[in-house]
Structure formats: C-alpha cells, structure tokens
Amino acid sequence: MPLIFSMVCTSWMNAGKMNLEKRMVTLKGSTWSSVRATVAPAFSTAKIRQMIPTLNESSQICVKILKDYAKKGEKVPIRETMVRVMLDMTSKAAFGRDFNVQHDEQSTFIDYAKKYAEFDFRSPRIVAITLFPNLCWVFKKLTGYSILNNETNRYFVEILDHLYENRIDNKENYDYKDFFQLMLSAMKEEDKNREIDREIEFEITGKSEKSSKGIKKQHIFGQAFMFILAGFETGPINLHLTVYMLAMHEEWQERVRNEIESVLNGKEPDYVSLAELPLLEQCIHETQRLFPAVVRLNRMCTKPVELNGILMPKGSVFSIPVYNIHHSEKFYENPEEFRPERWSPEEKAKRDPLTFLPFGHGPRNCIGMRVGQFQMRSVLVHLLRHFRLTIADGSPKTLPLEIDTRGSFRTVSPLYINVETI
Ligand code: HEM
Numbered sequence: 001m002p003l004i005f006s007m008v009c010t011s012w013m014n015a016g017k018m019n020l021e022k023r024m025v026t027l028k029g030s031t032w033s034s035v036r037a038t039v040a041p042a043f044s045t046a047k048i049r050q051m052i053p054t055l056n057e058s059s060q061i062c063v064k065i066l067k068d069y070a071k072k073g074e075k076v077p078i079r080e081t082m083v084r085v086m087l088d089m090t091s092k093a094a095f096g097r098d099f100n101v102q103h104d105e106q107s108t109f110i111d112y113a114k115k116y117a118e119f120d121f122r123s124p125r126i127v128a129i130t131l132f133p134n135l136c137w138v139f140k141k142l143t144g145y146s147i148l149n150n151e152t153n154r155y156f157v158e159i160l161d162h163l164y165e166n167r168i169d170n171k172e173n174y175d176y177k178d179f180f181q182l183m184l185s186a187m188k189e190e191d192k193n194r195e196i197d198r199e200i201e202f203e204i205t206g207k208s209e210k211s212s213k214g215i216k217k218q219h220i221f222g223q224a225f226m227f228i229l230a231g232f233e234t235g236p237i238n239l240h241l242t243v244y245m246l247a248m249h250e251e252w253q254e255r256v257r258n259e260i261e262s263v264l265n266g267k268e269p270d271y272v273s274l275a276e277l278p279l280l281e282q283c284i285h286e287t288q289r290l291f292p293a294v295v296r297l298n299r300m301c302t303k304p305v306e307l308n309g310i311l312m313p314k315g316s317v318f319s320i321p322v323y324n325i326h327h328s329e330k331f332y333e334n335p336e337e338f339r340p341e342r343w344s345p346e347e348k349a350k351r352d353p354l355t356f357l358p359f360g361h362g363p364r365n366c367i368g369m370r371v372g373q374f375q376m377r378s379v380l381v382h383l384l385r386h387f388r389l390t391i392a393d394g395s396p397k398t399l400p401l402e403i404d405t406r407g408s409f410r411t412v413s414p415l416y417i418n419v420e421t422i
Contacts, residue, residue, distance in 0.1 A: 024223060024367070035219050036367065038186040042179045043367055048374055049271045050177065051093045055375055056268060058088040059382035061102045066387060066419050075392035075416040082240040082379070083232060087113065089375050090231030094179040094224060095163055108155070113232040115152045156228065160221045179227060183220040230368050234293040237409050238358070239376045242287040245338050246380075247389035247417045248397065252340055256280050257384045264381070274377045282340035284376060288358035290338060290399075293409055295323040297360050322357045331355040336400050385422070392416035 024035055041047065062085040069076050084102045087110065091099050099109045167176065167184055246253040259279045267273070297320040305312050312318075327335045331351065332342065341347065359366035366372070383389070391397050395416045402412040 024226060026222075027219075031219075032364075035223065038183065039179075039223055039367060042182050043371060045271075045370075048370055051371070052269070052271050052274070052374065052378070054092045055089050055378040056382070058085050058092065058102070059378045061085070061088065062379060063382050063386050065102060066383070067421060070387065070419045070421045075418055078243055078415050078417050079236060079240040079410075080414075082243065083113075083236040084110065085379055086235045086239060086375060087228070087231040089378075090227050090235075093371075094227040096176055096178040096180070097163070109159075112152045112155045113228060156225055157221065160224055164217065164220070180220070180224055183223060187216065187220060227368075230372065234366075235372050235375055237291065237293040238284070238288055238372070239379060240415065241291045242284050242376065242380060243383065243389065244391070244415050244417065245287050245290075246283060246384070247391050248399070249338055250390070252279075252283055252338075253384065253389060256283060256380075260381050260384055264385075269378060269381050271374075274374055274381065277377065277381070279340070280377060280380060282343035284373070284380075285343040285356070285358075286338055286340040289326045289332070289342075289356060290336075291401075291403075291409060292322045292326055292358050294358075294360070295409060296321055297357065299364075320357070325355055325357065328355075338399060383419075387419040388422055390418045390420070392418050 024032065024039065027035055062081065065081070066076060087099070087101045091097050091101070091109075099107065101107050101110055104110075163180060164184075167181065246256065256277075256279050259277055263273050263276050299318045299320070301312050301314050301316045301318075304314050325331065329335060332355075354361060359369040359372075395413070396402075401415075404410050404412050
C-alpha cells in the first residue's frame with residue numbers, strides 16, 4: 001500500500017477547461033506540483049495560528065444560533081448547521097469575505113454550494129466520467145456537460161472574478177493576509193518551476209502540460225473553490241457526525257467536556273489549547289474511521305510498477321477502498337461500534353497507520369488537513385462548553401446509521417439533536 005501512495009501518485013481525474021475545474025485534486029505533473037508548492041504556505045502553522053480568532057468568531061456565532069434553538073426547545077438540523085459554520089469560517093479565512101451564511105436562511109451562496117454536492121454517482125454522466133476520465137473533454141464537447149453544473153459554475157466564477165478584479169490592482173494598498181491574496185502574489189511572480197514533465201506523456205488527450213507556466217488565474221479560482229468545497233462537504237461531514245456521536249455517547253461527551261475545561265480553564269481556545277485535547281481527538285478519529293468523508297481514494301500509475309508480483313502498466317487506475325479498510329474486522333475489532341479508546345496512544349501504536357486514511361496519504365494527501373482539524377476542534381470546544389447534547393426523537397439512537405451511497409457521504413435521513421444550555 002505505501003508504494004501505491006508514493007510512486008503511483010498522479011490523480012486519475014482530468015482537469016477541464018472551466019475555471020473552477022482547475023482544482024488541485026484534478027491537476028497532474030508539473031502543474032500540480034507547482035500549484036501545490038505555491039499553496040502550501042497558506043497551510044503553515046503560522047497561517048493556522050492567524051486563523052484561530054476567525055474560527056472562534058464563527059463558532060461563537062454558531063453558539064448564539066444554538067442558544068435560540070435551546071430557548072425555543074426546537075431540535076437542531078445538525079448537518080445544515082455545521083455546513084453553515086464551516087462555510088462561514090472558510091469564506092472568511094480564504095477570501096476575507098463574510099457571506100453571512102450562518103444567519104441568512106435564504107443564502108444563495110449555500111444554495112449554489114448545495115447543488116455541487118447533489119450529484120448522483122449512478123447518473124450516466126458521472127459513470128461516464130468515472131470510467132473514462134481521460135475522455136472528459138470529449139464528453140464535454142459532445143454533450144456540453146461538465147462534471148460541474150454550468151449555472152453553479154457561473155455563480156462562483158462571478159464571485160471570484162469580482163474579488164480578483166478588486167484585488168489585482170490593490171488600489172487601496174491594503175495588506176490582505178488571506179489565501180486568495182497568497183495565490184495572487186504567486187501569480188505575479190516569475191515561474192521558476194517550469195521543468196518538463198515526461199511522466200504524463202501517455203495522456204490520450206494528446207495535451208501535455210509541457211507549456212505550463214506556474215500559477216494562472218484559473219488555478220487561483222480552482223484552489224479558491226476547493227476551499228468552498230471543503231467547507232461544504234468533507235469538513236461538515238466529519239464535524240456533524242462527531243457532534244452526533246457525542247450526543248449518542250453521553251459518557252464520552254462528559255469526558256471530553258471535562259478535558260476541555262481542565263485545558264482551557266475558562267479561557268477562549270487558542271492554537272496551543274486546541275492542539276492539546278487528546279480525548280477530543282480520539283472521538284474525532286473514531287468518527288472519521290466510521291464515516292470517512294472520502295470513501296475511496298484513486299491513483300493512476302505514472303510508470304509501470306510491480307505490486308505483489310503483478311505488473312501494472314502505465315495508466316492503470318487504482319481504487320483504495322477507504323470505507324472498507326476502516327470497517328474491516330482484520331484491523332478493528334467490532335468495527336461498527338464507536339470506541340474512541342481505539343485511539344489511545346498505546347492502541348494506536350499497535351496499528352498500521354495506513355489502516356486509517358481520512359485525509360488520504362502520500363504526496364497527494366489532503367493539504368487542508370490541519371485547517372480542517374482546527375476548524376472542527378474550535379466548533380466542538382464551543383458547543384461542548386455551552387450545551388449538553390442529546391439525540392432528538394425520531395433520529396437514530398444507535399449505530400449503525402443508514403448511509404446513502406449515491407453521491408457524497410450522507411445519512412439516509414437527516415439527523416437532529418437537542419441542545420440544552422449548561
Ligand atoms: C475534515 C476536513 C477534510 C477532510 C476529511 C479532507 C479529506 C481529503 C481527502 C481524503 C483528500 C484526498 C487525499 C488523497 O488522495 O490521498 C483530500 C484532498 C485535498 N483536500 Fe481535503 N479534506 C478536508 C479539508 C480540507 C480543507 C479545509 C482544504 C482547504 C482548501 C482541503 C483541500 C484539499 C486539497 C487541495 C486536496 C487535493 C490535494 C492534492 O491533490 O495535492 N481539504 N482531502
């Protein structure tokens with residue numbers, strides 16, 4: 001398995017021609033490495049430290065909203081609420097913009113972000129793109145369809161275009177510190193990373209990336225959009241299910257709440273205290289094991305490789321079944337049970353790290369992993385300090401949860417919790 005992640009490391013997807021499709025996850029070869037290297041500093045410890053007040057501010061807004069639910073005695077739609085708090089954090093940290101997504105019930109921003117998530121893996125369009133990734137562009141030419149919905153694409157391109165036009169000249173000479181600005185500054189720099197990439201010459205699109213010249217406008221848009229997607233999909237999937245698992249397992253909820261109080265001692269969380277919550281981390285890990293936001297990882301051979309005596313030719317595509325690995329009896333005893341004790345340092349040390357892949361692995365692992373972890377911790381710390389969480393009537397009170405496998409990871413019925421102010 002390590003070989004798959006390290007040597008066979010190109011993405012199997014094809015970047016399209018529309019701006020938002022130049023996301024890192026779809027790029028290959030030297031274009032991918034130059035974009036990844038440019039974006040990496042946005043995820044450094046220093047940058048994450050700077051982000052913490054913004055994350056806490058969004059969590060505080062969420063607490064206020066939940067206090068209203070508690071006062072009215074209404075049950076909370078937990079996924080929707082966690083989507084809103086994470087998108088709030090993401091848009092502020094990435095673009096320095098407040099789209100008011102937590103308060104605005106009719107938010108257009110949320111409506112369009114939802115449209116992205118609502119694709120069905122069994123639709124002919126998605127099946128075709130999955131089976132013949134290298135033919136994406138032919139498919140689009142023939143049908144006019146992109147994997148991204150055109151109307152939604154236009155909405156986000158317009159927002160990003162507006163931001164771009166305002167920032168590119170920076171007439172006010174304001175020192176923006178967000179992700180978007182970092183990418184803009186990189187675009188203005190001379191590209192020093194123009195080496196020829198022979199690894200992807202096999203591409204049957206006939207379009208090699210030899211002419212790539214560092215960061216371009218469509219790369220900035222693609223990466224900015226990746227932030228939106230992470231704020232809408234992967235992050236909230238993990239976050240709302242962790243909240244739900246804590247509501248379901250009240251003894252763990254109490255233990256984590258006590259840990260938070262002893263570490264924070266009444267203070268607002270900062271980078272150091274958020275990093276020091278081992279029981280909370282165990283609960284998040286166990287939720288990510290049970291419900292990995294990305295159920296399958298894909299890799300394509302960039303050169304012939306021998307794996308367990310089988311020769312894989314260049315261009316072979318691999319799927320790594322994350323969900324099945326996480327639920328295998330071979331690695332986890334009683335895998336359907338929520339047992340955060342599996343993640344104590346002693347238990348963790350007994351296990352192969354490659355049996356736990358919520359953020360992928362290798363050179364193409366999730367670049368936003370630490371941002372995602374700090375976002376989740378900030379929200380969970382705020383919620384547990386202010387509320388006792390229980391499962392609302394009508395929502396499942398035991399595991400396993402029924403999962404809808406058609407699109408991205410979601411439960412068949414929406415999950416609701418009750419919040420009681422402490
Ligand atoms: C809890 C939150 C998150 C989860 C569970 C998650 C999960 C993942 C996974 C499983 C992958 C594929 C890794 C692989 O193939 O080995 C990935 C890739 C990626 N993620 Fe995340 N992610 C999260 C948050 C974020 C955030 C906040 C960002 C910020 C922009 C982000 C940006 C990316 C990017 C750019 C890639 C592609 C990396 C590449 O191809 O080099 N993710 N993520």
